[in-house]
Amino acid sequence: MSIHIEASKTAVAPRVLLPGDPLRAKFIAENYLSDTRRYNEVRGMYGYTGIYKGKQISVQGTGMGMPSHAIYVHELINFYDVKTLIRIGSCGSMQPNIGLRDIILAISASTNSAIINRRFDGMNFAPTANWELITVATKHAQNLGIDIKAGNILSSDVFYDEDPESWKNWAKYGVLAVEMEAAALYTLASQFGVRALCILTVSDSLVSGEKTSAQEREKSFTQMMELALETAVEIDTSQP
Numbered sequence: 001m002s003i004h005i006e007a008s009k010t011a012v013a014p015r016v017l018l019p020g021d022p023l024r025a026k027f028i029a030e031n032y033l034s035d036t037r038r039y040n041e042v043r044g045m046y047g048y049t050g051i052y053k054g055k056q057i058s059v060q061g062t063g064m065g066m067p068s069h070a071i072y073v074h075e076l077i078n079f080y081d082v083k084t085l086i087r088i089g090s091c092g093s094m095q096p097n098i099g100l101r102d103i104i105l106a107i108s109a110s111t112n113s114a115i116i117n118r119r120f121d122g123m124n125f126a127p128t129a130n131w132e133l134i135t136v137a138t139k140h141a142q143n144l145g146i147d148i149k150a151g152n153i154l155s156s157d158v159f160y161d162e163d164p165e166s167w168k169n170w171a172k173y174g175v176l177a178v179e180m181e182a183a184a185l186y187t188l189a190s191q192f193g194v195r196a197l198c199i200l201t202v203s204d205s206l207v208s209g210e211k212t213s214a215q216e217r218e219k220s221f222t223q224m225m226e227l228a229l230e231t232a233v234e235i236d237t238s239q240p
Ligand code: HPA
Pocket: 090, 091, 092, 156, 158, 159, 178, 179, 180, 203, 204
């Protein structure tokens, strides 16, 4: 048991998918996993463990933003020995060639937050995804017929930015999209020597102002979930 997760130590699988929304965790558990058990209800941040293609896997909601996300990631790694963490979430596109419902693998995550550089005396650490997870996810994307985009993303501390143009400087440097969690995930995974990847679907475009409907989000979320599940169960979590 940890402060925010009420599960016994063995109730969480060594591989965990991390949607921000706890109801997404419930949806995945109910629709994709068998022998499913809910191990967490603290703060309504549901966590489930079940079986996918013969392997144990957990799905844990993490909430929005890096402080909330980092609490769950820290506890999963340090109290539950989780070795592979895959965030699945939505993002806003910053590039004209990245459209609604596109799927992005975040190779790296820049950030406008002080949450990372405070760990490095104000210097800049480059939060990076695990290479094995990137290559396995790329292979499964091909198998599933999913056309992925891959590159640097922005993990932002603010959704409603006071300066509505601030994203444009990141876009100028080739950053693909904005979300609010990956930089913390990658930094903690690096600190504790485990694997992490963030897979995103584009829910809105900062370039065009378009937004997906709830129905469209559901469909693209399904593709991303399948990609994350296939990737997670292929990784041998007994290997460092
Ligand atoms: N900003 C931050 N996070 C997001 C966005 C956005 O525009 N869209 C989806 N997640």
